[in-house]
Amino acid sequence: MKTLFKLFAAAFAAVAMSTSIASADVKFGVAAEPYPPFAEKGADGNWKGWEIEIANAICAAMNEKCEWVEVAWDGIIPALLAKKFDVIISSMSITEERMKTIDFTDKYYDTPAVMVAPKNSAVDGTPDSVKNKIVGVQVSTTHANYAEKHLQSSVAKIKTYQTFDEHNQDLVAGRIDAVIGDSLAMQPFLDSDAGKCCEVKGKLVDTAVFGPGVGGGMRKEDDDLQQKFNAAIKKIREEGTYDAISKKYFTFDIYGAGN
DSSP: OOHHHHHHHHHHHEEEEEHHHHSSSSEEEESOOBBTTEEEEEETTTTESSSHHHHHHHHHTTTTOOOEEEEGGGGGHHHHHTTTEEEEOOOOBBOOTTGOOOOEEEEOOOOOOEEEEEEEOOOOOSSSSTTTEEEEEETTSSHHHHHHHHHTTSEEEEEEEHHEEEEEEEEOHHSSSSSEEHHHHHHHHHHSTTGGGGEEEEEEOOOHHOOEEEEEETTTHHHHHHHHHHHHHHHHTTTTHHHOOOOOOOOOOTTTTTO
8 A cells, every 4th residue: 555655646746747847838929920031830830930040049048948839919918918828929019008018028129110012102101101091000010009100190091900911912902002010021022023013111210109129028927037038138149149040031130230
């Protein structure tokens, strides 16, 4: 009986230990929609892209075992708060509005927003140039917030889309007149055959809307993980890992000029 009890006790301890190890793993939440060159799912079913590589490097610097959890972009903050994962890694801008609900790590990149329209269009990025026109934005983004703040009174309509690709497709089809998006995410579209119709018409600036850059979204109570993540960002930048990964994708400093 004592031997049997010891076996049960050992089994229980092993289960408890494995549960403890699993709960210590860090889960990264990523929007299911493709967003190259930052994140997209490859033909093998694995996630790839600059942001994926950077997050995996951060994970290694934290000495953690990490995994990716897919979720629709417009439900990504509720999923974080529901503890389906621990950190949003999905090109989320650090903004005051979002910080009312969640916290952020230090920034890990920063690129400007742009307005894109057909090459033969008179659109130049200003509110007057899109007067009575239809502008497309992805729902629940800083780009949508910018359009609502600066263009609401001039455009005929601000049309929202669930994914980045959808508003680009409508732009090519002529169903909308311009789109607002991240300059780097726009580049693969502009370099494609479909995107040859269009060009960047202007960079958009509003620190209150776009914030200081992109960071990992976290629950406010996860202070220890936030500190570890921030230390890992600093480590991969100081050791050169950040630059080594970035040079595979970009020819300039994606972290932000002067930072």
